[in-house]
Amino acid sequence: MTGNMHLGVEEPIRECQYNQICTHNSSPMGTPHTKKKKIKRKWQVFQGRNKFYCNGRIMMAKQTGVFYLTMVLILVTSGLFFAFDCPFLASNLTPAIPAIGGVLFIFVMGMLLRASFSDPGVLPRATPEEAADIERQIDTTNGPSGPGYRPPPRTREVLINGQTVKLKYCFTCKIFRPPRASHCSLCDNCVERFDHHCPWVGNCVGRRNYRFFYLFILSLSFLTIFIFAFVITHVILRSNRTGFLSALKDSPASVLEVVVCFFSVWSIVGLSGFHTYLISSNQTTNEDIKGSWSSKRGKGNYNPYSYGNFITNFCAALCGPLPPSLIDRRGFVQPDTPQPAAQTNGTGACPSNQVQSHMAATNPLLHSQTVILGGGTPLQAKTSLGGPCSTLGPSQPSLPSSIPGLSCGGELMALRDSEIHCHHHLHHQHFISPEETPSPPAALPCATHLGHHVHPAQLFDPASQDSLHEDSVRGLVKLSSV
Amino acid sequence: MAETHSLQDLRQAAVASKVFVQRDYSSGTICKFQTKFPAELESRIEKQQFEETVQTLNNLYAEAEKLGGRSYLEGCLACLTAYTIFLCMETHYEKVLKKIAKYIQEQNEKIYAPLGLLLTDPIERGLRVVEIIIFEDRSIGSR
Numbered sequence: 001m002t003g004n005m006h007l008g009v010e011e012p013i014r015e016c017q018y019n020q021i022c023t024h025n026s027s028p029m030g031t032p033h034t035k036k037k038k039i040k041r042k043w044q045v046f047q048g049r050n051k052f053y054c055n056g057r058i059m060m061a062k063q064t065g066v067f068y069l070t071m072v073l074i075l076v077t078s079g080l081f082f083a084f085d086c087p088f089l090a091s092n093l094t095p096a097i098p099a100i101g102g103v104l105f106i107f108v109m110g111m112l113l114r115a116s117f118s119d120p121g122v123l124p125r126a127t128p129e130e131a132a133d134i135e136r137q138i139d140t141t142n143g144p145s146g147p148g149y150r151p152p153p154r155t156r157e158v159l160i161n162g163q164t165v166k167l168k169y170c171f172t173c174k175i176f177r178p179p180r181a182s183h184c185s186l187c188d189n190c191v192e193r194f195d196h197h198c199p200w201v202g203n204c205v206g207r208r209n210y211r212f213f214y215l216f217i218l219s220l221s222f223l224t225i226f227i228f229a230f231v232i233t234h235v236i237l238r239s240n241r242t243g244f245l246s247a248l249k250d251s252p253a254s255v256l257e258v259v260v261c262f263f264s265v266w267s268i269v270g271l272s273g274f275h276t277y278l279i280s281s282n283q284t285t286n287e288d289i290k291g292s293w294s295s296k297r298g299k300g301n302y303n304p305y306s307y308g309n310f311i312t313n314f315c316a317a318l319c320g321p322l323p324p325s326l327i328d329r330r331g332f333v334q335p336d337t338p339q340p341a342a343q344t345n346g347t348g349a350c351p352s353n354q355v356q357s358h359m360a361a362t363n364p365l366l367h368s369q370t371v372i373l374g375g376g377t378p379l380q381a382k383t384s385l386g387g388p389c390s391t392l393g394p395s396q397p398s399l400p401s402s403i404p405g406l407s408c409g410g411e412l413m414a415l416r417d418s419e420i421h422c423h424h425h426l427h428h429q430h431f432i433s434p435e436e437t438p439s440p441p442a443a444l445p446c447a448t449h450l451g452h453h454v455h456p457a458q459l460f461d462p463a464s465q466d467s468l469h470e471d472s473v474r475g476l477v478k479l480s481s482v
Numbered sequence: 483m484a485e486t487h488s489l490q491d492l493r494q495a496a497v498a499s500k501v502f503v504q505r506d507y508s509s510g511t512i513c514k515f516q517t518k519f520p521a522e523l524e525s526r527i528e529k530q531q532f533e534e535t536v537q538t539l540n541n542l543y544a545e546a547e548k549l550g551g552r553s554y555l556e557g558c559l560a561c562l563t564a565y566t567i568f569l570c571m572e573t574h575y576e577k578v579l580k581k582i583a584k585y586i587q588e589q590n591e592k593i594y595a596p597l598g599l600l601l602t603d604p605i606e607r608g609l610r611v612v613e614i615i616i617f618e619d620r621s622i623g624s625r
Contacts, residue, residue: 110564124608133502158507175610179507305510316549319557321575326608
């Protein structure tokens with residue numbers, strides 16, 4: 001067994017380097033769960049353009065420069081206020097002023113960090129099987145199209161509360177977007193109830209962090225007005241005693257604070273007002289800008305999501321249940337489960353998942369061989385890497401063992417390149433096949449895998465084997481490629 | 483006639499195909515799955531049983547997302563404590579998700595596994611689909 005795998009190394013090295021890495025890293029013991037290979041967390045293999053910190057606990061957009069600017073502005077202005085204006089105000093007016101200011105400041109920072117660091121409601125991408133299933137459904141409704149002809153944009157219509165809503169298909173995430181979801185081009189994710197991408201906050205604003213964003217801008221408005229008002233008060237009180245110019249000289253920071261607050265107040269208060277209007281009518285910024293529910297579009301065009309009165313809309317937006325993150329950033333990548341898109345283990349036990357992975361780990365290879373190859377082959381590989389090779393390799397048992405290595409290499413290249421590994425798979429099979437004999441049988445499982453008119457048994461065996469073992473090599477390939 | 487299998491027997495089985503039950507958005511953005519009976523399951527399970535399972539799941543998700551006194555109270559309390567309260571206790575939604583996971587496991591053990599089927603918890607698929615794995619009958623117990 002091990003001999004076969006090592007023999008397989010020499011031949012395909014010239015084809016691709018991934019094969020060498022895969023066989024070396026898979027230990028002779030066979031299991032993919034050896035401690036040599038680091039088990040990755042899901043955030044490390046996440047496909048969007050997000051940045052993660054603190055081992056997956058914090059999630060932000062790629063460009064965070066403006067977020068740091070926001071932090072600096074708030075911290076510096078508030079810092080100056082507490083350092084220079086508060087002592088005077090506390091002693092001359094009341095110590096409640098710095099106390100209230102402190103509470104406001106902490107609340108603002110808390111909401112900002114919460115809005116910036118949490119998952120806005122990212123929808124994980126579809127698994128290959130799901131994507132294939134949807135493609136099949138679309139093909140049957142649209143009719144098959146020849147190669148080179150781009151099919152019409154995929155949409156589904158659904159009736160929500162008497163209003164017709166179009167669901168669009170996302171080509172990146174391979175899903176039909178739920179209503180109100182949108183794909184953020186900056187983060188390359190579909191986000192539920194997408195409001196907008198906020199550079200000041202360094203993240204998208206969506207279903208899960210909209211309330212934090214709103215509370216942030218609302219409390220920041222109060223803080224800005226508060227600081228503005230009390231700095232002016234401070235300067236006035238001082239000028240009454242010592243004259244205007246010497247007051248400014250005694251407390252130079254106040255000038256800076258007034259300037260910053262004056263210019264911020266217009267934009268922030270304006271933004272708060274705008275979002276208050278959006279919440280009360282239960283619209284997203286996205287919908288408002290597009291005018292999706294505006295009466296100008298036609299008579300009888302109304303917002304089907306609104307609860308009718310602004311109080312319920314408010315309560316729903318701010319105090320409604322907070323859904324958990326669907327992407328499970330800190331979960332571990334299961335080597336056996338299909339994972340092109342970051343999947344979540346949820347909050348509870350997942351016995352079905354475990355059974356599936358256990359199943360995959362123990363015995364799929366031999367079965368696929370029986371089903372597809374029609375008999376035992378010498379490739380009774382105990383390693384998971386034997387899996388793709390045995391399913392996709394040639395059916396003749398007499399072939400030299402370099403060939404399974406080759407198919408394995410091709411498989412790895414396919415995995416590395418795309419989530420739709422089946423498409424690349426076919427490509428690579430054709431690429432390697434001229435160099436070895438049995439091209440038709442090798443190509444056949446893959447063609448069937450692409451999903452047109454085939455036995456369900458044959459259709460899914462290679463697919464499931466591929467996807468089940470995809471992840472055992474994915475981590476290795478990523479390590480090598482990066 | 484399909485043989486009866488246990489959840490352990492399914493370990494031995496090969497996956498024949500997967501069926502995906504998509505989301506039903508006719509009631510808005512709440513989590514709800516279509517109760518339409520997929521054609522591939524016709525030979526395996528009764529329509530009514532399947533619909534009952536999906537309907538129960540829909541009800542559980544509706545409970546998780548329900549707006550009412552309890553969720554408002556939780557929301558206000560969380561806001562007042564600057565959301566630090568969720569470090570100690572889990573949200574109502576998370577509690578219901580645990581209930582759903584338990585329900586799915588129970589359904590798998592009692593009803594679906596003996597018929598050679600397996601339900602996957604939708605949360606593992608981002609609440610997009612209910613994935614039902616159909617196992618081949620003939621490979622059960624043969625190894």
